[in-house]
Amino acid sequence: MSDPRQTPKIACLSNGPYYLLHDMTPAAVPNLCREGGEPCATVRGVALCRCGASKNKPFCDGTHGTIGFKDRRVTEETQNRRVDYAGKRITIHDNRGICSHAGFCTEGLKSVFRMGEEPWIDPDGASAEEIIETVKKCPSGALSYSIENVEYRDQDREPMVTVTDDGPYAITGGIELIGVPFGEGASKEHYTLCRCGASKNKPFCDGSHWEVEFTDPVR
DSSP states (O other): OOOGGGOOEEEEOTTSOEEEEEEEEEEEEEEEEOTTSOEEEEEEEEEEOOSSOOTTTTBOOSHHHHHTOOOOOOSOGGGOOEEEEEOSSOEEEEEGGGOOOOOHHHHHOTTTBOTTSSSSBOTTSSOHHHHHHHHTTOSSSOEEEEETTEEEOOOOOOOEEEEOTTSOEEEESOOEETTOOOOTTOOSSSEEEOOSSOOSSTTBOOSHHHHTTOOOSOO
8 A cells, every 4th residue: 555644635626626635745846936045845735626517627716706606515414324234144334324326236236235125225135245245336435344243345446536427536545535524334445536516415425417418528
């Protein structure tokens, strides 16, 4: 894994972009100094669009200011609740309030993750191995699992921000999200951040990009 002192961090600027700080060691800015000749140093990073309207996606171009983007979270806190589904070999943990609705579970293992049924998760609907492989694909951190009372939530991955096609930023590798509370039972090793601007659970993705038909012409 990377040197933990250099693990990237993400800051959510108020009513503005995400700021990905990829090098926390201050460095002198070229061609910029103070009157006395001292260099001006800062940490290095990049501003990423989260209003959904930048013409230079995934980078911020300042459009959030002209469209009046607001980063207020409007979901009910009561939705932030983890439910446990205990089976014979494995227990599946799920927090619907932080799901990004990527569909890896409902499309990949329909015998366990059953849309429209109650309860919607059947932990005995497939082998434990199949369930584990499916849960590992969950990008939002809404799903995890336990075997013999030991919970498995995170994976050992290098830090990375992936700009998904017409969807959220998928964060892996334990990149710190500065000053933002996570949902009950949520992973901090992997999570998804809204980039369409329409999520009701900002800064996290809630699948609203599907509803607003968000597209990113730059691939």
